[in-house]
Amino acid sequence: MSRFRFFPRTLMGRIMLVTALGVMLVQGINTVLRYQAFQARALVESASHLAATMASQLERAEMAGDQSHWRKRGVMLAITSQPIQPAGFRSTNELAERVAAPLQSIYPQVKSVRLSIGPAGSLPPILQLIDRPRDQLERRWHRERQASGQVLLLTLHLKDGRFVQATFFRVHPPQLRPFAWILMETLLIYLGVLIPLLFVIRQMSKPLRALNARLSDDGLGSGAPPVEPRGPDDVRKLIDSYNLAEERVNAMLTEKDVMLGAIGHDLKTPLASLRVRIESVDDEDERTKMAMTVDEMVQILDDILVLARLGRSVEAPVLTDLGALTATVADELNAGDRLQLVEVGNKCRVTVRQVLLRRALRNLLDNALQYGSRALVEMRCDGQFATIQIDDEGPGLRDEQLTSLFEPFARGEVSRNRATGGSGLGLTIARAIARAHGGDVVLENREGGLRAVLTLRQ
Structure with a gap:
C-alpha cells in the first residue's frame, strides 16, 4: 500500500x-x-x-x-x-x-x-x-x-x-x-x-x-511525427522546443546509423577477406587461432552495431508466447538437460520484438550455462509485467559487480574474462533490450549461485 x-x-x-x-x-x-x-x-x-x-x-x-x-x-x-x-x-x-x-x-x-x-x-x-x-x-x-x-x-x-x-x-x-x-x-x-x-x-x-x-x-528520437502544439503560449513553446530537440536527435541518430553501417561494411569486408586468406596457412594450430580471433572481432562488431541501433529498431512488435520463445533459444544453445524451464501459472504472452528479445535471452542463458554449468529458468506473469528468472549454479559475483557488469566492455573476475568467450557487451545489450520493452534486467546473488531477472511490460 x-x-x-x-x-x-x-x-x-x-x-x-x-x-x-x-x-x-x-x-x-x-x-x-x-x-x-x-x-x-x-x-x-x-x-x-x-x-x-x-x-x-x-x-x-x-x-x-x-x-x-x-x-x-x-x-x-x-x-x-x-x-x-x-x-x-x-x-x-x-x-x-x-x-x-x-x-x-x-x-x-x-x-x-x-x-x-x-x-x-x-x-x-x-x-x-x-x-x-x-x-x-x-x-x-x-x-x-x-x-x-x-x-x-x-x-x-x-x-x-x-x-x-x-x-x-x-x-x-x-x-x-x-x-x-x-x-x-x-x-x-x-x-x-x-x-x-x-x-x-x-x-x-x-x-x-x-x-x-x-x-x-516512444522516447526521444523515436522518429514519430511531431507533437501538435496546444494550450497556453508557455506550453506551446515547450512543445515546440521538444519537437526541435527531437528533430535534432533524429538527425543525429540517422547520421549515426549511416556511419555505423559504413563502418560495419568497411570492417567486415577486410575481415572476410582475411578469413579466406587464413585458410592458406599451413600450421593448423596457428590457422585455428587466427580464425578464432577474426570470428571474435566479427562478433564484437555485431554486438556494437546491435547496441547502437537498439533505439531505432525497425522490427515490429508481435504478441509472443514467452515460454515457447525461451525454449527456442535453449534449443539453439544445445543446453540439453543443463537448462530446466518452468512456467509458473498461465502462459505468458507479451508483445515484443522477437529478434531483439531472443538475443537478450541468448546472452543471459549463455552466461548462466557458461559460468554456472546448470540453470533453472522460471517464467511468470502478474498482469503488468512478465518475469523471467534465471538461477545458475556458478560462483556468483561481488556486490559491486552486480551493477558494474552492465557497463559496456566491463568484465568480472578471471573466470569471466575474454578467454571464456564473449565481447563484454552481453549484459549491456540484454538490459538495453529489456528497457526498450519497458522492463529491466537485474543481477542478484543467491545461495548457490547467481540470479538474473528479466522483466518485460505486458
Missing part, C-alpha cells in the same frame, strides 16, 4: 491545494474579523442600552437617598458614596466617552463617566443582577449571563460627590447565524473559484500529458 501524501505530486493537484488553502486562510481571517466586529457592535449596543436607561433614571437617582438601589429594564442601579471597583473589571475609555456626552447633555450634574466590563461574580450584593427574570427581555439577559457571565458597570460621578452605579449584562452576538452565513459564503467561493480553476487547469495540462505520454511510450 502506498503511503498517503498530503502534498499532491501533479501540477493540477498542487494548484488546487494551494488555492483551496489560500481561500481557507482568507475566510478564516475574515471570520475572525467579523466575529470581532460582532462583538464590538454588541458591546456598543449594551453600553447604549445602559446609557439610555440611566438617562431616563437620573432624576429618580437625584431624589433617592444614599445606598438606595432598584432594577429597571434589566438594569440594576444603586447610589453610593464611594465608587465601586470590583476585581477583574477593565475600563473601556472609548465607550465611556461615547456615552458621557449624551448623559451630560441630559443631566448636567454628571461630572465624569466611567464604563468597565468584567465578571458578574465580582459584583457586590448591592449590584447583583436578578436570578429569576420576570419578563421576556429579562429572560434573554439572564440567558446571556448564564452563557458568559460578563456585565457592564457604568459609574456616574455626580457633582455633589455621590456615585450612581448601574450594571447590565453584556449582549453577545448570535452564535450561529453569522457563522452559517460565512460557511455558505465560503462554499460559494469554493464553487465559484475552484470549479472553473479545475476546468482551466485540466485544459492546460492536456498538452503536457500528451507530451509526457509521447516521451514515456
